[in-house]
Amino acid sequence: MSQSEETIIKCVNVNKWYGNFHALKDVSMEVKKGEVIVIFGPSGSGKSTFIRCINRLEEHQKGDIIVDGIELSHDVRNIEKVRMETGMVFQQFNLFPHLTVMQNVTLAPIQVRKWDKAKAEEVAAQLLARVGIPEQANKFPGQLSGGQQQRVAIARALAMQPKIMLFDEPTSALDPEMIKEVLDVMVELAKSGMTMLVVTHEMGFARAVADRMFFFDKGQIVESGTPQDIFKAPKEARTKLFLSQILSH
Amino acid sequence: MTEIPSSLPPLSERPGALGWMRRNLFSTWGNSLLTLLSAAFLVWAIGGLLVWIFSAAEWRVVLVNMRLVMVGQYPVALVWRIWVAMYFLAFLIGNTVGLRMEKTTRKGLAVGLLFSPLVFALFSFSLEARLAIAGLSLIALAGWWLGSRWPQAFRRPVLIGWIIYFPVFMLLVRGVSGEGSPMEVVESNLWGGLLLTFMLTVVGIVFSFPLGVFLALGRRSQLPVVRWFSVGYIELVRGVPLITILFMAQLMLPLFLPTGLTIDRVIRAMVGITLFSAAYLAENVRGGLQAIPKGQFEAAHALGLSGFQSMLYIILPQALRLVIPILVGQFIALFKDTSLVAIVGLFDLLGIAKTVLAQPEFLGLQREVYAFISLIYWVLSYAMSYFSQRLEVALGVGER
Numbered sequence: 296m297s298q299s300e301e302t303i304i305k306c307v308n309v310n311k312w313y314g315n316f317h318a319l320k321d322v323s324m325e326v327k328k329g330e331v332i333v334i335f336g337p338s339g340s341g342k343s344t345f346i347r348c349i350n351r352l353e354e355h356q357k358g359d360i361i362v363d364g365i366e367l368s369h370d371v372r373n374i375e376k377v378r379m380e381t382g383m384v385f386q387q388f389n390l391f392p393h394l395t396v397m398q399n400v401t402l403a404p405i406q407v408r409k410w411d412k413a414k415a416e417e418v419a420a421q422l423l424a425r426v427g428i429p430e431q432a433n434k435f436p437g438q439l440s441g442g443q444q445q446r447v448a449i450a451r452a453l454a455m456q457p458k459i460m461l462f463d464e465p466t467s468a469l470d471p472e473m474i475k476e477v478l479d480v481m482v483e484l485a486k487s488g489m490t491m492l493v494v495t496h497e498m499g500f501a502r503a504v505a506d507r508m509f510f511f512d513k514g515q516i517v518e519s520g521t522p523q524d525i526f527k528a529p530k531e532a533r534t535k536l537f538l539s540q541i542l543s544h
Numbered sequence: 545m546t547e548i549p550s551s552l553p554p555l556s557e558r559p560g561a562l563g564w565m566r567r568n569l570f571s572t573w574g575n576s577l578l579t580l581l582s583a584a585f586l587v588w589a590i591g592g593l594l595v596w597i598f599s600a601a602e603w604r605v606v607l608v609n610m611r612l613v614m615v616g617q618y619p620v621a622l623v624w625r626i627w628v629a630m631y632f633l634a635f636l637i638g639n640t641v642g643l644r645m646e647k648t649t650r651k652g653l654a655v656g657l658l659f660s661p662l663v664f665a666l667f668s669f670s671l672e673a674r675l676a677i678a679g680l681s682l683i684a685l686a687g688w689w690l691g692s693r694w695p696q697a698f699r700r701p702v703l704i705g706w707i708i709y710f711p712v713f714m715l716l717v718r719g720v721s722g723e724g725s726p727m728e729v730v731e732s733n734l735w736g737g738l739l740l741t742f743m744l745t746v747v748g749i750v751f752s753f754p755l756g757v758f759l760a761l762g763r764r765s766q767l768p769v770v771r772w773f774s775v776g777y778i779e780l781v782r783g784v785p786l787i788t789i790l791f792m793a794q795l796m797l798p799l800f801l802p803t804g805l806t807i808d809r810v811i812r813a814m815v816g817i818t819l820f821s822a823a824y825l826a827e828n829v830r831g832g833l834q835a836i837p838k839g840q841f842e843a844a845h846a847l848g849l850s851g852f853q854s855m856l857y858i859i860l861p862q863a864l865r866l867v868i869p870i871l872v873g874q875f876i877a878l879f880k881d882t883s884l885v886a887i888v889g890l891f892d893l894l895g896i897a898k899t900v901l902a903q904p905e906f907l908g909l910q911r912e913v914y915a916f917i918s919l920i921y922w923v924l925s926y927a928m929s930y931f932s933q934r935l936e937v938a939l940g941v942g943e944r
Contacts, residue, residue: 350846352842352845352846375848375850378845378846378847378848379848381846382846382847383842383843383846385839385842385843385846387837387839389837389839389840389842389843390843391840391843391844391858391862392862393861393862393865402847402849402857403847403848403849406849406853406857407847407848407849407853435940448843451847452846452847455847455848
């Protein structure tokens with residue numbers, strides 16, 4: 296939305312194999328600061344693998360990934376720096392069940408950013424209010440609904456004040472009535488100027504806030520473009536077929 | 545007057561004890577026969593036991609040797625130090641019960657526990673011993689009163705008290721070496737009875753726990769050398785009975801040490817038990833670690849936590865909570881396994897029992913002595929089991 300010309304993520308010919316399976320084939324992508332990118336495609340197409348490479352939860356074997364000027368390599372310090380700048384939201388929430396909501400949100404700022412507890416809790420309270428659940432701070436994740444848990448997970452990632460947010464199918468494990476409350480938070484976040492990479496099949500979300508969309512199939516980027524291009528006039532037959540399948544109902 | 549029903553239902557359908565018995569115990573000829581046989585057996589067994597406990601058994605052997613069973617050859621003049629340690633423990637228990645009073649569901653039981661030493665004061669010990677035992681109850685009650693009166697003020701001190709309890713206990717039992725020390729050293733060969741059993745158990749638990757956690761982490765390490773060492777250690781130790789480790793420590797080790805260098809026998813037993821227990825503990829903890837979903841590691845890493853921080857704050861707390869029942873089971877087993885040191889010549893509860901039975905005036909009283917030490921083992925094992933259940937409730941295991 297409010298994008299600048301500054302490139303924040305640069306991927307050049309990224310390749311990844313699981314044994315003999317070629318999961319990513321020469322994937323290249325440049326993301327500018329403030330851009331909202333939606334990545335979609337059939338399951339097994341490598342879209343999740345790709346965004347998990349960006350914070351090194353998966354290791355790419357060939358090609359370059361440069362995040363905020365830091366090249367991802369085997370250097371552990373670089374990996375830690377990149378992870379401090381990127382927040383991630385998972386399909387299965389992955390909240391820490393033994394900690395309260397407040398502790399979930401404040402743990403990383405206190406331990407990694409070395410904030411004192413009071414500051415971390417103040418920021419956490421603001422974030423919980425921003426995602427709409429200020430009153431749940433002292434509950435445990437198991438006591439919340441799926442939609443509330445996912446919003447806590449978003450607040451937890453934001454507490455590290457990342458420059459980039461990665462979303463790996465954030466609404467796929469949610470009941471239909473809870474998807475909206477999570478998408479509302481994500482839309483608000485997109486409009487605030489956050490750089491976001493979102494793997495999702497929520498085409499309404501893509502239409503509303505995406506700057507560009509990437510269609511993945513069989514480990515490759517098949518097609519990319521603005522939502523208008525993709526929805527109105529997809530060039531590739533594979534994209535047309537996939538869109539007709541997910542938009543038909 | 546109420547009207548008398550014209551016909552009562554048959555006996556088996558009437559409410560009350562008779563009806564219940566008729567339905568459940570005497571419904572058929574076969575059942576009636578079984579009921580009578582079982583009842584006869586119970587009367588015979590329990591009756592025999594009660595008769596033995598209250599008339600035939602000569603409990604004098606236990607009463608006369610109580611000090612030996614409790615502390616072994618510990619110098620009589622210095623036993624006060626163990627009493628001090630006991631009073632400290634009584635205070636901590638009383639205070640903790642007081643602090644948790646509002647959360648306790650069975651208040652009567654909790655407070656009753658504090659009075660239990662008074663029961664022992666009824667037995668025919670010397671007056672001094674009775675007063676000392678009664679003192680335990682008094683101090684526990686004082687701690688309880690203080691704790692429930694000012695819960696806020698005592699919350700932190702009592703926690704610190706529990707943490708420093710073991711070092712303080714060791715210090716009191718062993719004393720301080722050096723000239724003009726206020727507490728002279730009591731060498732470990734004089735420790736015995738329940739005191740020695742307790743020492744072996746607590747040292748075993750306190751040291752094998754971190755060692756076991758490290759071995760469990762080592763076995764899952766990415767570094768081949770660390771992994772191979774952990775696997776090798778665990779499999780080697782698990783393949784050997786504890787008794788052979790104790791024999792090795794007591795008999796073989798001195799052969800390899802340079803002359804003049806000797807290691808305390810009790811310490812050798814402690815090291816043996818600790819190393820043995822750590823191998824089993826490692827596997828139990830590993831089971832807990834494997835139950836933690838991969839997503840937890842990923843979430844921790846994605847937040848920028850280092851591998852060490854992820855382990856410390858995210859993975860281990862969850863893994864250890866999962867295996868509390870297994871760990872407590874293992875600690876109870878360790879407690880009872882310490883009795884094996886009697887075979888290599890240390891005077892723990894079992895070893896002391898043997899020396900008591902060797903006294904000429906108490907020959908042939910095995911039943912009394914072994915029944916008594918069994919009771920001690922049972923009471924303490926059950927206490928550990930009960931404590932672990934409370935801990936699970938407090939931590940909300942299985943709910944979160």
